[in-house]
Amino acid sequence: MATQTVLLPGEEIPADQLPRSKKGTLTLGPGLTHIPPSTILSTTSGALQVDHKKSALWLERSNGRYQPSVGDLVVAQIHHSSTDTYHCSLTPHTPFALLGQLAFEGANKKNRPQLKAGDLVYARVSRASKWEDTEIECCNSSTGKAEGMGPLKAGMVWEVSPAFARRLMMGSDKEGKSRGGIVALEEVGEKVRFEVAVGRNGKLWLDSGSVKETIMIGRLLQQVDEQGLDAEAQRKAVKKALKDMT
Numbered sequence: 001m002a003t004q005t006v007l008l009p010g011e012e013i014p015a016d017q018l019p020r021s022k023k024g025t026l027t028l029g030p031g032l033t034h035i036p037p038s039t040i041l042s043t044t045s046g047a048l049q050v051d052h053k054k055s056a057l058w059l060e061r062s063n064g065r066y067q068p069s070v071g072d073l074v075v076a077q078i079h080h081s082s083t084d085t086y087h088c089s090l091t092p093h094t095p096f097a098l099l100g101q102l103a104f105e106g107a108n109k110k111n112r113p114q115l116k117a118g119d120l121v122y123a124r125v126s127r128a129s130k131w132e133d134t135e136i137e138c139c140n141s142s143t144g145k146a147e148g149m150g151p152l153k154a155g156m157v158w159e160v161s162p163a164f165a166r167r168l169m170m171g172s173d174k175e176g177k178s179r180g181g182i183v184a185l186e187e188v189g190e191k192v193r194f195e196v197a198v199g200r201n202g203k204l205w206l207d208s209g210s211v212k213e214t215i216m217i218g219r220l221l222q223q224v225d226e227q228g229l230d231a232e233a234q235r236k237a238v239k240k241a242l243k244d245m246t
Contacts, residue, residue, distance in 0.1 A: 005017055005047065005048040006045075006046070006048070007042040007045065007046065007047075007048060007059065008042065008045050009042055009044055010041060010042065010043075011039040011041065011042050011060070012039060012040065012041055013032070013042070013048065013057070014039070017048060017050065017053040017055075017146070018040070018050075018057070018157070019050055019056070020055070021051070025055060025057050025085045026040075026056070026057065026106040026177040027055060027056035027057075027158075028040065028056075028057065029049075029056060029058025029059075029069065030044075030059060030067060030069035030072070031036065031043055031044045031046050031058055031059025031067075031069075032058060032059060032172055033186055036166070040057075041060055041115070042242055044058070044059060044067060046059035046060050047058075047059065047060045048081060048193060050225065051164075055181075060163045060166070061164070062078065063079060065091070065093050065162070065202065066090065066091050066093070066162045066201040067094075067128075068090065068094065068096065068097065068125045068128040068134045068201075068231045069085050069125060069128050069200075070125055070126065070127065071124065072123060072124065072125040072200040072201070073122065073123070073124055073149075073169070073197075073198070073199060073200055074097075074123055074200055074201045074203070075097065075120060075121075075122055075152070075157060075197055075198075075199030075200075075201065075203035075204070075205050076088035076089065076091055076097060076119070076120070076121050076122075076123050076136060076199075077089045077100075077118065077119070077120055077121075077157075078092055078115045078116065078118065078119045078120075079096055079117060080117055081101070081115070081232065082118075084100060084101050084102070085098050085099065085100060085101060086099040086100075086101060087099075087100070087151070087153050088117060088121070088123075088136065088217060090190045090201045091201050091202065092121070094201075095133065095134065096133075096161065097120065097133070097134040097135065097136045098133050098134070098135045098136070099123060099127070099135075099136050099137070099138065100135075100137070101113075101139040102138075103138055103139060103144035104139055104144055104146070104150060105138070105139045105142075105150065106144075106238065107139075107145060108225055113150070113151050115151065119135075119151065119156075120152040120157065120205060121138055121139060121149070121150065121151050121152060122138070122148065122149045122150060122167075122197045122205065123136040123138045124136060124137055124140075124149060124205060124225075126141065129215060131193070134215045137149075138150045138151075148197075152205050152207075152240075153195060155195070155205050155206055155207030155214065156201065156205070156206055156207070156211075156214050156215070156218060157203055157204065157205050157206075158192075158206060158218035158221065158222060159202060159203065159204075159222070160202050160203075160204055160205070160221060160222060161202055161225055162201065162202045162211050164182075164202075164221075164224075164225040165199060165200055165202050165203075166178030166180070166200060166222075167181060167182050167203070168180060168182050168185070168198045169198050169200065169206075178231075181230070181231060182234070183231045183234050184220055184221060184224050184229075184237065184238055185217075185221070187208075187219065187234065187235055187238040188217055188238055188241075188242070191241075191242055192196065192208055192213050192216075192217070193208065193209075194206060194207060194209075194217060195206035195207045195208075196213070204218065204221060206218050212245060213245070216241050216242075216244075216245050220238065220241045221234050221240070223237060233238055
C-alpha cells in the first residue's frame, strides 16, 4: 500500500507526485497554488490527492473541515438577508457566504426567487479568500444559465465528510464505473428514483418523493462514509437497506 503524502502550509509538491499530462497541463484543486514558472505549493495542511486520468491534484484537509475554494459546488442554507444579498451557511465552521439576490438564472428586481431563513440552494463558489467574504452564485456568471444550480425544494439534507463528498462528485468513467469508488448511489438508483445534489462542503440534498426512501438513502450514504465501505460491502449494504425498507 502506497504511503500517503501529507503536507503542511508552504511545502512544495514533490515532482514525482505530479500526474503526467499529455497536454502538459495540470488542474489544481483546493489547498494548492502555482508559483511561476513551475513550483506548486500547499496553502493548507492535508493529504495530497492525485487523479492521474484528469491530470488533477488537490489536498484533503487533515482536520476534515471544509474550506471554500472557487468553483466548488455547495449546498448552502439561507440564514438571513440584507439589501440585495442573502447570507448563507456553508458549515458551522465557516463564515456566512454572500449570495446576490439576482445571482439566479433570469433573475431581475421584479422577478427573482423569494427565499427565507432555512431555505436551501445549490450554488457555486465564485470568490474565496482569507481576507474577504466568500461569495456564491446560483448561475454561471458568464452565460447566465443555471446549469443545475438554484433553490432546492422539499427533500432532506444529510451530513457527510468533505472527502466523501468529493468522491461522490468524481462521477463515472466511460465504462460507467465510479471514479471515486462510490457505487451505492448507482445500486440504489436501479430500484429507487431520486434526485441528489452533492455539495463539496459535505452536504447532500436528497429527494425521492418518499420520506421513507429518502431517509434510507441518506443513512446508507452516511454508513458508507463513516465505515469506509468498499464496493462489494456497499452492494451488500444497499441490498440490506432495500430489504429492510419493504
